[in-house]
Amino acid sequence: MPTMTDTAIETLERAGTAAWLADFERFQRELPSSEPAAVRALRRMAIERFAALGFPTLQQEHWRLFNAAPIARGSFVRPAGEPTAFDLTEIAPLTFEAAARLVFVDGRFAPRLSQLGELPAGTIVTSLAEALERAPEKLEPWLGQLAGTDHPFVALNTAFLRDGAFVWAPRGAVVGTVHLLFLSSGTESQATVSFPRNLIVAGENSQLSVVESYAGAGHYFTCPVTELVAGPAAVVDHYKVQRESRDAFHVATFQVQAERASAPSSHSISIGGGLVRNDVNAVLAGEGIDCILNGLYLVEGRQLVDNHMRVEHARPHCASHELYKGILDGKGRAVFDGLIYVHPGAQKTDAKQSNRNLLLSRDALASSNPRLEIFADDVRCTHGSTVGQLDDDAVFYLRSRGIGEEAARSLLTYAFASDIVERIKVEPVRRDLEEFLFARLPQGEVVRQAV
C-alpha cells in the first residue's frame, strides 16, 4: 500500500478546513437578522482567524501529542429544530438539586429540561441565545474578549457560537450552585457537532459555584468554550465533569480572568470521551488572588486525554496551586502540559504545579511537561511531575493485613484519586465521582465499604 505523502495529508487537512468554512457560510444564513452587529463582527473575525490557522497538526508544539485529524476529516451535522433527543426521566441521573439548571441538547438550550429556582435579586442565569437577544450590552464587554481566537478550536467555537449559558452574579450575591448540563447524541453515519459557549461573570464579592457536565451517546464532537470573570473578591468554584461517550471528540477551553483578591477554583474531571482536549487558562490580573486548579483524569481502552494549562501571574502577591492526577489503564494515553508564566513585576508570586500519573497497565502512556517561565525575581514557584505504578510495598502491606491483592490495588488506586475527589465541595458531584470510581475499580465494593 502506498504511504501518504506529507503533501497529500496537507491537502486532505486543507480540504477538511474548507468543508468547515463552507459550512460557516450556510450557518451565517441561518442566523437571525436581529443579531447584534458586534457579535456578527466577532464571528467574522473568528472564522477568518480559523481559516488562517487551520486545524492543528502534530508538528505544532501545543498539539504534538493530540492528533486532530479525525476531527478535521470528520463530517458532522449541526442539528436544527427543537431539541427532542432526551426527556426528563432520562436525564434524572445526571441532575441534582441546584439553584438553577440549564440543559442543552446538541448545543441548544432545552427549556423543558431546565429549571430555574429562586435566585438572588439581579442574578441572571439564562441561555446565551436569549441573553444576546435581550441584553447584548451585558455580554459584549467580555464575550470573545477573554478567550481570544488564537486557538483554532476557540476560533471555530467563536465563529459558530449560538447558544450556551450566561450566568451573571451581581455584586455581593451568594448564588449557590448553577448546573449546566450539555447532552449530545449522534450516530456513526450522522455525527453531530455542537459549540457550547458559556460566559460566567461573578461580580464583586459574589459567591458562585458552576458545574458544567458533559455527557452523551454515540458519535459526536463537542467543542465548548467557557469564559469566566471572577470580579474583585469574588469566590467562584468551577467544576467541569466530562463524561462524554467513548466515541465522542471533546475539545474544550476554559478561560479565567481573575481580578483583585478573588478566589477562583477550577476542578476538571475527565472520565469519558474518546479523544479529549482540555485547555485551562487563567490570567491573574489583580493583586491578592488565590487560584486553585485541580484535575483528575481516567483513561482506559484507547482513550486520550490532553490537558493543557496556562497560568499567568500578571500582578504581584498572587497564589496559584495546580494539582492534576491521572489514572491510566489499557492503552489509554494522557498528556499534561502546564505553564506557569510570571510577568515582570509579579513579585511575591506563590505558584505550585504538580502532575501525578498512575499507570495500571504496561501499554498506558503518560506524558507530562510542567513548565515555568519567570520574569520576576522575588517569587516562589515549584513544579513537579511523576509517572509511576502502584507501590509494591504498599500492596504487600495491605495484603499482609488480610486484604486481597486485587482489593489492595483497588484501594490504593482510589486513594491516589482521593485528594482530588475530596476537594470537590458540591456534594452530589463528589458522590457521583465516588460512585464512578467504585464502579470502575475491580474491587470497588471493598473500597466502598472501606472509605
Added chain:
Amino acid sequence: MLTIKNLHASVDGAEILKGIDLEIKAGEVHAIMGPNGSGKSTLARVLAGQEDYEVSQGQILFEGLTGERNLLEMDPEERAREGVFMAFQYPVEIPGVSNTYFLKAALNAVRKHRGLPELDAMEFLTLVRQKMKLVQMEETLLHRPVNEGFSGGEKKRNEIFHMSVLEPRFAVLDETDSGLDIDALRIVADGVNSLRQADRSFLLITHYQRLLNYIVPDFVHVLVDGRIVRSGGKELALELEEKGYAWLEVAQEQAVQPVTA
C-alpha cells in the same frame, strides 16, 4: 504452632537464608537476634509472604485456623486470614486511606475467612476504642491516613494496634524497637505483653537486647550469615550484649572449619 524446616531463601540470586530450623510452640515468645545483614528481616518477610524472596528449599508449617499447612504455599493475605501477622520495621504510609477504614477492611476480610459476621461501623468503633487504650493511641491517629506523617513511635504503636485488632495466632515483630525512645518502647512492649496468651506465639526480631528487658522471651536464637548458630534461654541475650556478635562469629568459623577442610 510454627515449624520452620531447613529454610533456604535468596533475593536476586544471592542466598540469604541458608537452612533455618526453628520450632515455636503455642504461647511461646522467641527472639531472633543477629548482626546487620544476618538475614533477620528476610526471615520476617518470608514468613509474611513477600514475593521478592525466592525460597529454594524448606517448609514453614503453621497450625492456622484450618489446620496445619505450609505457609509457603499461601498468599500473604491468606496467611493473614489464617492468623499470621507481621509488624513492619518500616510501616508503609498510605495517603488517602484512613487508618480506621483500612483496619475495618482488614478485620472484615479476616473475620469473613474465620466464619465470623462482619462488624458494622458501630461495633467496629467500640472494638477499636477499646484496643486503642492498649497502646495509648490518640484518637486523631485513627482518622488520619495510614501512617502518613506519623512519627516513628506512632507508626510502631499503630502496628501493635493493628495486631491487637486482628488478633493473630502468630505474630512476627520485625525490629519493632528500632527508632523508639524508652517511653515509646515501654508502651509498645506493654501492648505486646498484654496480648501474650496460651494460644498465641510471637517471634521478635531485634538487633539489640534492650527490647528483651521489656518483652521477656522464652527462647533466644542467634542468626549469623543465614543460619541459627546458637539457641538458648533469655540469658543468652545478656551474654550477647556483653560479648557482642563477634564472639559467635568466631565460634561459628571454628565450627565449620572441619567441614570445609
